[in-house]
Amino acid sequence: MYRTHTCGELRLEHVGQTVTLSGWVQRSRDKGFMMWLDLRDRYGITQLIFDENKSTKELFELARSLGREFVVQIKGEVIERVSKNDKIPTGDIEIQVAELTVLNQSKLPPFTIDDDTDGGDDLRMQYRYLDLRRKPVQQNIIFRSNLAIEARKHLAGEGFIEVETPFLIKSTPEGARDFVVPSRMNEGQFYALPQSPQTFKQLLMVSGLDKYFQIVKCFRDEDLRADRQPEFTQIDCEMAFVTQEDILNTFEGLTKHLFKSVINVTLADFPRMNYDEAMRLYGSDKPDIRFGMQFVELNDLAKGHGFGVFDNAELIVGICAEGQAANFSNKDIKKLTEWMQRPQIGAKGLVYIKLEEGGTIRSSIGKFYTDEQLKTWADKFGAKEGDMLLILSGEEEKTRKQLNELRLEMGNRMGLRDPKVFKPLWVVDFPLLEWDEDSERFHAMHHPFTSPKKADVDRMLSGDHETMKSLRADAYDLVINGVEIGGGSIRIHDRALQSRNFDLLGFTKEEAEAQFGFLMGAFEYGAPPHGGIAFGFDRLCAVMNGVNSIRDFIAFPKNNQGRDMMIDAPSIIDQEQLDELRLRLVDIKK
Ligand code: ASP
Numbered sequence: 001m002y003r004t005h006t007c008g009e010l011r012l013e014h015v016g017q018t019v020t021l022s023g024w025v026q027r028s029r030d031k032g033f034m035m036w037l038d039l040r041d042r043y044g045i046t047q048l049i050f051d052e053n054k055s056t057k058e059l060f061e062l063a064r065s066l067g068r069e070f071v072v073q074i075k076g077e078v079i080e081r082v083s084k085n086d087k088i089p090t091g092d093i094e095i096q097v098a099e100l101t102v103l104n105q106s107k108l109p110p111f112t113i114d115d116d117t118d119g120g121d122d123l124r125m126q127y128r129y130l131d132l133r134r135k136p137v138q139q140n141i142i143f144r145s146n147l148a149i150e151a152r153k154h155l156a157g158e159g160f161i162e163v164e165t166p167f168l169i170k171s172t173p174e175g176a177r178d179f180v181v182p183s184r185m186n187e188g189q190f191y192a193l194p195q196s197p198q199t200f201k202q203l204l205m206v207s208g209l210d211k212y213f214q215i216v217k218c219f220r221d222e223d224l225r226a227d228r229q230p231e232f233t234q235i236d237c238e239m240a241f242v243t244q245e246d247i248l249n250t251f252e253g254l255t256k257h258l259f260k261s262v263i264n265v266t267l268a269d270f271p272r273m274n275y276d277e278a279m280r281l282y283g284s285d286k287p288d289i290r291f292g293m294q295f296v297e298l299n300d301l302a303k304g305h306g307f308g309v310f311d312n313a314e315l316i317v318g319i320c321a322e323g324q325a326a327n328f329s330n331k332d333i334k335k336l337t338e339w340m341q342r343p344q345i346g347a348k349g350l351v352y353i354k355l356e357e358g359g360t361i362r363s364s365i366g367k368f369y370t371d372e373q374l375k376t377w378a379d380k381f382g383a384k385e386g387d388m389l390l391i392l393s394g395e396e397e398k399t400r401k402q403l404n405e406l407r408l409e410m411g412n413r414m415g416l417r418d419p420k421v422f423k424p425l426w427v428v429d430f431p432l433l434e435w436d437e438d439s440e441r442f443h444a445m446h447h448p449f450t451s452p453k454k455a456d457v458d459r460m461l462s463g464d465h466e467t468m469k470s471l472r473a474d475a476y477d478l479v480i481n482g483v484e485i486g487g488g489s490i491r492i493h494d495r496a497l498q499s500r501n502f503d504l505l506g507f508t509k510e511e512a513e514a515q516f517g518f519l520m521g522a523f524e525y526g527a528p529p530h531g532g533i534a535f536g537f538d539r540l541c542a543v544m545n546g547v548n549s550i551r552d553f554i555a556f557p558k559n560n561q562g563r564d565m566m567i568d569a570p571s572i573i574d575q576e577q578l579d580e581l582r583l584r585l586v587d588i589k590k
Contacts, residue, residue, distance in 0.1 A: 002073060008044025012092045014078040019095065021046060022073040022103065024133070025066050026113070035063055036094070039074065040113075042138060047081070047094040048074060054096065062100055069106035069113060069130075075099040125565040128556055140553050144541050146262050148215055151235050151537075154257045158250065160211040160237065165200035167217070171515065172198050174447055176220035179230070182581045193219035196534060198449060199519050201238035202491055205530035206522045213237045215537065227483070227539060227550050230562050235540075237488075238532030244474045244490055247531050248272075248426055251486065255424060255478065263544055265422055270478075274429040282407065283317075283400030285430070288482025290423045291416035293319045293407050295400070296381045298391065307368035309349070315399045318351075318391035320381040321410050325354040325362075325388045333364075340392075340406060347402045351391040355383055408482065417481070419546025424480045432456070432473040433504060441506045442468060446475040448501055449519075450489035451531075461500055468504060474531065483543050488533025495523040 002022045010019065026038035026045060033052040038045050050063040066072065076097040085091030110126075111119025113133045124131040131137055152162070171178050174195035181191040194200075196218045204212045214236045222228060235254075239247065252270050259265040271289070278287050281294040298316040310316050328336070333352050340347035353363040353374055361371045369377075381389055390410070392403050411417045432452045433442040444450060452460045456471045463471075474490035492498045498520050502512035512520070541553035551557040558564050578585065 006043035007039050007041040007046040008089060010046060010078055010090050010093050010095075012080060015080050015093060017078050018075065018098075019078055020073065020075045021095065022071070024106075024113075025068055025070045025072060027068065028063075028066065030064065035060070037063060037066065039072070040133075044090055045088055046090050047085075048076070048097050049079075049094045050097055055098070059097070059100055062102070063097070066102070067106060067108065069109050069133075070102060071104040071106070073101045073103055122559075122565060125557070125559060128566045132555065137552070140541070140545070141555055143262070143545065144537075144553050147258060147541060147544070148537070150258055150261045151213075151215065151254065154254055154261075155213045155235075155237070158211070158253075160213040161209060162214055163204055163209065163212050164214060165194070165197040165204075165216070167193055169194050169200075172196060173444075174198065174218075174220065175443070176222045179219045179221050182583060184581055187582050195220050196234060197236055198447060199516070201236060201532060202449060202519065202527075202530065203522055205238055205240045206525065206527045208240070208528075210240050211237075212239075212532075224558070224560050224562060227542070227548060229538065229550060229554065229558055231558075232550070232554075233537040235486075235535040235537050236532070237534065238530060240528040240530045242490075242529070242531050244428070244476060244531065247488065247490070247533055248428075248476060251478065251488075251533050251535075252426075255485075258540070259422065259544070267422060267424060270424045270426050272426040272428055275427055275431065276429070278427050279400060283402075283404035284482075285427055286477065286479040286482055286484045287425070287427075288408060288411065288417060288423070289425055290418065290421050290481055291411050291414075293321070293410065293416075295319060295403060295407075298377060298380070301373070301377055301380065302369075302391075302393075305368050305373070307365055310368075310393050313393035313395075313399070315396040316391060316393040317399060317403055318381070318389050319403060319407050319410065320383045321388045321390060321414065322383075323386050324410075324414065325356050325386050328352070328354070328388060336390075336406075336409075339409070340402065345402050345405050346398070347392055347406075348394060350406075351393070353377065353389040353391070355385050355387050355389075357385050359385065419481075422480060422543075424478060424485075427477045427479055428475075429453075429472050430475040430477070431469070432460070432471040432475075433468050435469055442504050444501070444505060446473060446487065446489050448505055448516075449491045449498070450475050451492045451497070457497065460504075461497070476533070478533070478535070480540075480543050483539055484536070485540050485543060486533050486535040488531065490529070490531035493523055493527040493529050495520045498523060 001020065004020045007021055007023045021039055023039040023041040026040040028035060028037040035050040037048040039048055050060055052060050074097045076095040078093050079096050081092060081094050109130050110123055111117045113130060115135055117134060168181060168191040171192040172195050176195055178192040183189045183191060197214060197216055201212050216234055216236050217231050218234050219231050221230060256267045259267050275285055278285050283295060295317050298318060302310045302316045337350040340350050351364050353361060355361060355378055361374050363374060383389060390406060392399050430445050432445060434445045436443055450473045453472045453474055459467050460471050476488060477484050478486035492501060538550035538553055542548060542550045
């Protein structure tokens with residue numbers, strides 16, 4: 001038997017018992033005739049004591065020879081500590097060791113295995129198995145496991161069944177590039193890894209499985225960011241005979257359950273906001289509603305006073321930063337303006353109006369507007385003395401996006417984005433199609449299987465080009481703290497409508513048939529009305545923990561270049577393997 005207890009288990013009540021523990025040597029302190037050693041496993045740390053006077057010379061010497069991260073087994077008596085450590089649960093006791101076995105030695109680890117480590121990112125990724133020995137990293141992985149288990153429990157309780165769908169498939173368009181896998185047995189042909197199980201889960205509804213879920217890997221070949229990985233996990237769900245309302249209620253229920261059961265947070269009912277409103281008030285389809293600072297439009301007040309920048313702008317819009325007039329010197333505003341002018345945001349400039357205490361108004365546009373006029377602007381914001389208005393202008397869509405960035409930045413600076421506060425909302429009524437000026441094509445805003453709203457079906461079937469831009473979809477996103485946590489839609493379940501959608505998206509009949517004939521064919525065999533949603537599982541982990549990086553919650557993540565530093569993938573393959581696959585590489589830079 002390797003152990004009678006774990007390293008996190010022993011308390012004063014165990015004093016006097018003889019126990020066996022196994023674990024890793026965390027650190028040792030050698031006082032000459034006495035030695036202490038911290039033994040660690042997943043459950044905690046237990047202090048071991050070796051006393052020269054109470055043990056054999058061999059045992060003492062062996063203990064002294066142990067290095068960090070050696071794997072050992074010990075047997076000894078639980079005794080009460082003289083100086084207790086109230087920072088760890090086992091801090092009242094220690095083990096007077098009588099037997100010590102070295103189960104395995106360890107090289108000196110490349111970084112310290114401690115809550116705070118001296119290891120840089122690359123090193124930690126290269127030795128991820130050692131990084132995963134660290135408590136905060138282990139806790140994230142355990143958190144993820146708890147969340148998955150609770151999701152399964154809840155969904156099973158609601159009558160969902162978990163079905164695995166294949167990984168070697170034909171492309172499912174979710175708007176990203178596919179990872180492809182060459183087929184050896186089918187020369188010159190490729191599988192695509194699923195960007196999501198979308199078409200399969202719809203087929204399961206045609207099959208009558210009624211309620212499906214899967215905690216599933218998805219693969220998208222995109223440029224990476226802190227909240228993106230080439231492979232990531234979804235809680236993917238689909239239901240038959242449902243309306244949008246049914247889906248929102250079901251998955252609001254799941255979300256509330258996960259927050260309550262895993263982090264003991266009770267969420268209030270989720271507000272709903274339609275897409276147009278989200279864009280108008282926040283310039284984003286995933287607004288962070290932990291704080292207000294809603295957009296206020298000023299076209300009516302600001303135009304026609306000789307300030308060319310505003311006169312020529314499509315939109316003049318601003319936010320009110322409460323109580324910030326005194327906190328921003330001219331220099332601070334200059335820096336903020338430069339921050340807005342970085343290419344990532346691309347604002348041309350930033351207009352400010354400070355409503356100073358005592359009534360003075362200071363602004364960058366005082367030449368063009370009287371104080372009286374600026375006061376009417378302030379009224380429109382509901383601003384009071386001490387507040388500062390920040391205003392952008394320009395082309396409508398761009399300006400809203402830029403102001404969204406500014407709002408979030410001000411929210412950060414003003415401490416309004418508390419990671420311990422959770423504000424979910426549903427964003428609903430997304431446009432069905434998005435016109436792309438560059439490619440002169442419509443794109444599906446969600447994906448090509450999304451249904452227009454019932455009221456828009458006729459307009460979709462017979463309307464002209466302009467009409468298509470105004471179609472609304474039964475599509476919804478779950479947003480928490482400004483992060484898109486989930487998205488889904490009611491699906492098209494009618495062949496003619498699906499075919500029309502492919503037309504609008506620029507597929508020829510032949511292309512649509514070749515790529516999605518199987519789905520449209522299935523719609524001819526009694527497809528029920530259906531819809532679903534997928535949660536970004538990694539993101540949900542991150543948001544619930546108040547952090548941005550999803551990597552912390554993935555046991556073996558990839559770096560920004562999509563590389564696994566530990567196993568060194570991707571890598572080249574043998575010529576023999578290439579030959580077998582009939583692949584020839586051209587123009588590869590070594
Ligand atoms: N397949 C969609 C996605 O990955 C989710 C859905 O529509 O259910 O975003």
